[in-house]
Amino acid sequence: MLSWEYPPVVVGGLGRHVHALATSLAQIGHQVTVVTRHAPGAPLEEFSQGVRIVRAPEDPPLFPLSTPTLLAWTMAFNHTLTRAALRAAETYTFDVVHAHDWLVTHTAVTLAEHLDLPLVATIHATEAGRHQGWLPDDLNRSIHSVEYWLGKRAGKVLVCSEYMKWEVSRLLELPDDKVDVIPNGVDxxxxxxxxxxxxxxxxxxxxxxxxxxxxxxxxxxxxxxxxxxxxxxxxxxxxxxxxxxxxxxxxxxxxxxxxxxxxxxxxxxxxxxxxxxxxxxxxxxxxxxxxxxxxxxxxxxxxxxxxxxxxxxxxxxxxxxxxxxxxxxxxxxxxxxxxxxxxxxxxxxxxxxxxxxxxxxxxxxxxxxYGWQGIAEKVVAAYGEAIRAEPAHRAARLGEPREPIVVPDGNLLR
CATH class of the missing domain: 3.40.50.2000 (Glycogen Phosphorylase B;)
Incomplete structure (x- = not known):
């Protein structure tokens, strides 16, 4: 499982979601590794609540995590995250790669292709959605293009609501049967x-x-x-x-x-x-x-x-x-x-x-x-679908050249 935030790094709801899902999957008997970014004072690797946590330290040059440098920060972060994930794969055999949002896309695709594994993506929000359907500048359009790539590359896409299924399917041009609605939960x-x-x-x-x-x-x-x-x-x-x-x-x-x-x-x-x-x-x-x-x-x-x-x-x-x-x-x-x-x-x-x-x-x-055990069981079912569909998904992927992503000019959600 790949996430740009995981306790003690909690920026918003995504970090709490990944933590709750990972620990719930562990509680029902699954082996879970979360690869995430390092936090000052946290160990680079530990087992906590049944989950193996691998933290990637930040590489130089150090980019501030702010809007003007977000893409540079993300690219640097994905370099160190990829190395940490590949090291984690040296001692564990994984069945699926699960990416949470666009910030881990490059690592997720690299890991899935290098280890020949199915990729599942949870899209928690979209760049166009955050801007009421618009992509006003180059940064927004770049983020949208990465979201589009993640959605196309994944064998299964998970979203948290019927509204998000409509939004993601429309924005990323995904077939209805590729997107599953699995709500967030709460303890x-x-x-x-x-x-x-x-x-x-x-x-x-x-x-x-x-x-x-x-x-x-x-x-x-x-x-x-x-x-x-x-x-x-x-x-x-x-x-x-x-x-x-x-x-x-x-x-x-x-x-x-x-x-x-x-x-x-x-x-x-x-x-x-x-x-x-x-x-x-x-x-x-x-x-x-x-x-x-x-x-x-x-x-x-x-x-x-x-x-x-x-x-x-x-x-x-x-x-x-x-x-x-x-x-x-x-x-x-x-x-x-x-x-x-x-x-x-x-x-x-x-x-x-x-x-x-x-x-x-x-x-x-x-x-x-909204109990987490039931939600975890639904995620496991989605993993199973992605694993079973991977041979056909791989064949289709290898047989088609990657098309350039063209971002429409206007409100994408209208």
Missing amino acids: SKAWRATATAVRKARERFEAKGPLVGFAGRLVYEKGVQDLVDAVPQLRAEHPGLKVVIAGDGPYKEELQEAVRRHRITSTVAFTGFLSERELPAMLAATSATVVPSLYEPFGMVALEAASAGAPLAVASTGGLAEIVEPGVTGMTFPHSDPGALADAVGTLLAEPKLAKEMTKRASAMIAER
């Missing part, structure tokens, strides 16, 4: 905070009245700007309101400027990144957790917040629309509509009994649909 127990931790979270954020929360990367597509724009209405209707924005990202300064512009600095608190110990308590302390994304392939934070016991108000977009049933397991609103967001959150704050009933139904839904 509900890990998201249950103690009553003492919840009380301390409310004290930390000086919550005298309702507490509204957001958790995630501070980027435009997460829609935090719409939550900020909704705060004046919510504060007028709910005295003592406090809004907590947990996370970090390149959009933070603009969000803080919007808070100053609305004159709500005493109401909105930016916490930065919260640890896996702090975040469940913060979510559990909220009277409503908001997921206002413009683009959301799945919506892992909705499962995590509901597992923590938080009432949900989510944008009815992407995978979120498949998780939350309006008025049953949470409130929904159209994305990019601060007024509708304020109304949805306001319902949860004004009707705590209704909010509690929705939270109970959401918890039952999660237990039924």
